[in-house]
Structure formats: structure tokens, C-alpha cells
Amino acid sequence: MRENAERDSTALAAELGIEFDRAAPGLPFTIHTANWERLHHALAAAGLRVQRLHDAHSNAAAAAWSVCTSAAPTGGIADLRGCGAVWQVFPGGLEALVDAQDFNGTVDAVYTWVDANDPVWYGSYQQQLRAAARPAGDSAVNLARFASRDELRYSLRSLEMNLPWIDKIYLVTAGQRPAWLAEEHPRLNVVDHREIFSNPDQCLPTFNSHAIESQLANIPGLSEHFLYVNDDVFFGRYLHPNTFFGPVGQAKYCLTKGHFAEAEDLGLPINQAAANNRQVILEHFGRTTSRKFQHVAHPQRLDVHRRIHKDLGSRIAEIATHDFRAATDLSIPSSLAHQYAARLGMGYPTSVKYQYVDIGTDSFHLDMLRLARNSGLDMFCINEVLSAADPNRRSHVVSEFLSASFPIASSFEK
Structure with missing residues (x-):
């Protein structure tokens, strides 16, 4: 088209x-x-x-x-x-096509994805869960974290439609591949966990997104500038590279108004990781951190990840061995990398038009209605922290909304 x-x-x-x-x-x-x-x-x-x-x-x-x-x-x-x-x-001439304030470098996209409906994956998950003696209701291991409603299909549709300038797309998986995904595509690379973990025999299988995210810098061929995208994040309208990167490639991240230390449950893995990130920044830069980051596409600099690996090599090696989220984890691309980028002069805050929906909340149906009526969003996220009481009904609502929002198949589909 x-x-x-x-x-x-x-x-x-x-x-x-x-x-x-x-x-x-x-x-x-x-x-x-x-x-x-x-x-x-x-x-x-x-x-x-x-x-x-x-x-x-x-x-x-x-x-x-x-x-x-x-x-x-x-x-x-x-x-x-x-x-x-x-x-x-x-309004001026066409002598130069790029403004002094523009970013026009190569940008890749990285997705991490899992299909909890895969019986092989599910069997391995149950085996590791029993070995770890973790209760299934624990937020760090809850199966809702891994549920797939074909979000990846629609996220890729939204990306191809609204970010046509993205170069390569890397899909990081546990040896899985969506049935609808094209077998070959010049811009799509499916990357197995074994290709990026420094010690795969010791670390895999893993069911810990923090562990997987700690290894993204090892993706072969990844560009210096890339977006880290969870499959529950969607692009609502056309966006220019300037949305994500500054004039010389600074990563433009999105802060929230919330302070993680004021969260209702400080024991949630996301809040534990935020506190750990703060300690790292304090030790290496003599600064504190406070605010959370929006659950959007996260602009990244590969050099920032390499600096983190240099500073925290043994810590990252330990995190890579955690098969489920642990109290000592760091959340790197969604938080720590932004803090590092700020201190290194390689990133700064920005704002986007954004909405977040949690499938498991009591306000889910009202939130989805608001989302459907909220035109002009740059990005939105439909996440599930814990399992809902009526998962099938809510999954149907999400599926209907996504298929109506992004009805045009991408070139990544068979």
C-alpha cells in the first residue's frame, strides 16, 4: 500500500x-x-x-x-x-535534507517474545518452577507474564505501518517461532537465547526477562541505535526518528510522575529492580534515582549497554543465571540504561502521548473503552501483571481491539 x-x-x-x-x-x-x-x-x-x-x-x-x-x-x-x-x-530550500536538530541514523528494533501455549516451553517452565520451589501465584513467576494473545503480530503491524524507517528487526526467543511469522524476510532475524547468552549451558532455559534483557548487547549485527520493544507495546500513529533520538543520537526516554519507592508493593520485581538500579547509579555516579519509566518502546544506545557490561560484568553474569526474576536483578533496557545514558550525556527525557492498560485490573473494561476513544496516541501498552479472574473474556476484548486497530497484515506475516 x-x-x-x-x-x-x-x-x-x-x-x-x-x-x-x-x-x-x-x-x-x-x-x-x-x-x-x-x-x-x-x-x-x-x-x-x-x-x-x-x-x-x-x-x-x-x-x-x-x-x-x-x-x-x-x-x-x-x-x-x-x-x-x-x-x-x-519552507526553505532543499540544499540540505536534514535539520541540525534531526536524527537520521540507522535504527533497529529488538523484541523479546515467548509463547506460553507451547507445550515444550510449558513443560520446561513447570519443571523449573518445581525445582525453584516458587509458588505459582508469585508475581515473579506468574504465568500471566508469558501469556500470548498474538500481541506480537499486531505490534509488528503497528511498527511497520508507523515506523517505516526501522532497519533490522531482531526477535529474541527461546527457540520458538510464531506459526504466522514469515519463514524468511530480509529485515527480520529470529535470535535464539543460545546465540546471545555468554554461558548458555549454565543459564538456559530461563524464564526471567531481566536475565534475557541483560544479554541484548550480544545480538550479532545489532546497530548502535535501537528500540527495545515488548510485544505488548503498540505504535498508534506515524512517528519520526526524532521521537526517539536526539540530534547526535541521544536516547530520548519517557519518565513517569510516579516514584517507585512510593509503590504499594515494594516487593514486586519491578520495584526491587528499580531499587537495585538506584544503588548502582549511586555507586558509580554519586546520584540517586527516583522516578519510574513509561512502558513504551525504549530507545537504546549499544555503547551504553557495553559500558554497563564493563562496569557490572560479574553482576550481569549472575543475573543471567536467574531462571526466574530475583530480588537482586537489574532492569537494564527499561531503566538502568536510561539512567546511565543520562549521566554519560547520551540520553535525556522527553514526553509522548501514551496510555497504559493492565488486563488484570477491575477497571479493565473501562480502560479499554477509553483506549478505543483516545485517538492521537503515539504509543500504548496492554499489559498483564497478574492473571485476571475471567481471562478468556478479557483476551477476547484485547484481540478484537487489536484486530480492529491494526487490520492490515504486515510483510512479516505468511
């Missing part, structure tokens, strides 16, 4: 003798203001849909527009403007 819109709109511009350019594949086309007015009229006359985008574009652009073919679906929950050809309108 995007390829057709790009072909039709650029062909029409060439036919009219209108000058345009593009900084890199996947990024928007660039056109001068005076030329855009003429092209805009021609595109509309040719039956193409021209819709203005929000402010996710180059800092040099006065505006950005999506051009879609007449075959593109309309209506419904989704904002499908990201499926179109994106045109940026520059």
Missing part, C-alpha cells in the same frame, strides 16, 4: 517537473512549500487521499502529509495515515 502510494505520488511529481528529494530510504519525501501546493492539488485530482500528519517530522519541515491510494481502508479505530507515502514540506 505504501509502495503504491510512493510510486503514484512521485510519478505525478516527476510528470509535473516538481523537484523533491529523500534523505534516506524509509524516511519521508522532502518538497519545497511552493511546489507542494501544486502537487497537493494534482494528487487530489488524481484520486489520491492527502491527509495532514501531526508534528512527527523533520525539524526543518513546516508540515508533513500522508498520501494514500483510494484502496486504503478508512474509518474504524485505527489511524491508517502511516500506510501512505509521507511528504515533508520545507
Whole structure:
């Protein structure tokens, strides 16, 4: 759909003798203001849909527009403007296509994924759970953490539609592969845990996301700049690389207003890890930490991860051996890496339009209704901390919402 819109709109511009350019594949086309007015009229006359985008574009652009073919679906929950050809309108000349405030480097995406419905995985999980003598209701081992409702399928749909400039996608799994995933794709790499754990025979199998996340820096071929994305995070509309990275590649992370030390349950693994992160920052930088980070896509710098490995090599090696979340864990890409980036001058805070829904809460149905009515979100998360009392019913609600929000199959699907 995007390829057709790009072909039709650029062909029409060439036919009219209108000058345009593009900084890199996947990024928007660039056109001068005076030329855009003429092209805009021609595109509309040719039956193409021209819709203005929000402010996710180059800092040099006065505006950005999506051009879609007449075959593109309309209506419904989704904002499908990201499926179109994106045109940026520059009020100045086109001598340089990248503003001094823009980031236009290569960006990869990393997903971690597990399918708890896989009988082999589930058998291994139960065996490790018995060996660890951990109660199933413990938040650190609760099976709700691993439940799959095809979120990955829809997260990838949202990424391909709204972040077309992403280069490689790495899917880190425990030897699993979604049945719907394409067997081969030039931009998709399925990475087994054994490929990234420094001592796989000692550490695997693992059911600890903190352990897996501690090894992301070992992914072969991973770019310096990447997004770490959980499969329960979705991109609600077209976003420019500037949303995630600063002018020279600083990671732009999203703080919450909440202080983890004020959480109702300080024993939850997320709060224990936050306290451990704080101790690390105190020891290495003489600073404290306080606020939580939003559950969004996390921009990362590979050099930051390497510095953490250099400073905390033995600690990370220990975390890698924890088969379930432990009280001594660190949460690296979602928290500690941001704290390190801040102190190293490689990251700074930003804000995005975002909503979080917890499937297990009493307010779930109301929260989903609000989500469905909350247009203009950059990202949203549908998470499950503990199992719900009516999981099948709630899973159906989530599935219906996601299929309506992202109805167009991605190129990553068979």
C-alpha cells in the first residue's frame, strides 16, 4: 500500500517537473512549500487521499502529509495515515535534507517474545518452577507474564505501518517461532537465547526477562541505535526518528510522575529492580534515582549497554543465571540504561502521548473503552501483571481491539 502510494505520488511529481528529494530510504519525501501546493492539488485530482500528519517530522519541515491510494481502508479505530507515502514540506530550500536538530541514523528494533501455549516451553517452565520451589501465584513467576494473545503480530503491524524507517528487526526467543511469522524476510532475524547468552549451558532455559534483557548487547549485527520493544507495546500513529533520538543520537526516554519507592508493593520485581538500579547509579555516579519509566518502546544506545557490561560484568553474569526474576536483578533496557545514558550525556527525557492498560485490573473494561476513544496516541501498552479472574473474556476484548486497530497484515506475516 505504501509502495503504491510512493510510486503514484512521485510519478505525478516527476510528470509535473516538481523537484523533491529523500534523505534516506524509509524516511519521508522532502518538497519545497511552493511546489507542494501544486502537487497537493494534482494528487487530489488524481484520486489520491492527502491527509495532514501531526508534528512527527523533520525539524526543518513546516508540515508533513500522508498520501494514500483510494484502496486504503478508512474509518474504524485505527489511524491508517502511516500506510501512505509521507511528504515533508520545507519552507526553505532543499540544499540540505536534514535539520541540525534531526536524527537520521540507522535504527533497529529488538523484541523479546515467548509463547506460553507451547507445550515444550510449558513443560520446561513447570519443571523449573518445581525445582525453584516458587509458588505459582508469585508475581515473579506468574504465568500471566508469558501469556500470548498474538500481541506480537499486531505490534509488528503497528511498527511497520508507523515506523517505516526501522532497519533490522531482531526477535529474541527461546527457540520458538510464531506459526504466522514469515519463514524468511530480509529485515527480520529470529535470535535464539543460545546465540546471545555468554554461558548458555549454565543459564538456559530461563524464564526471567531481566536475565534475557541483560544479554541484548550480544545480538550479532545489532546497530548502535535501537528500540527495545515488548510485544505488548503498540505504535498508534506515524512517528519520526526524532521521537526517539536526539540530534547526535541521544536516547530520548519517557519518565513517569510516579516514584517507585512510593509503590504499594515494594516487593514486586519491578520495584526491587528499580531499587537495585538506584544503588548502582549511586555507586558509580554519586546520584540517586527516583522516578519510574513509561512502558513504551525504549530507545537504546549499544555503547551504553557495553559500558554497563564493563562496569557490572560479574553482576550481569549472575543475573543471567536467574531462571526466574530475583530480588537482586537489574532492569537494564527499561531503566538502568536510561539512567546511565543520562549521566554519560547520551540520553535525556522527553514526553509522548501514551496510555497504559493492565488486563488484570477491575477497571479493565473501562480502560479499554477509553483506549478505543483516545485517538492521537503515539504509543500504548496492554499489559498483564497478574492473571485476571475471567481471562478468556478479557483476551477476547484485547484481540478484537487489536484486530480492529491494526487490520492490515504486515510483510512479516505468511
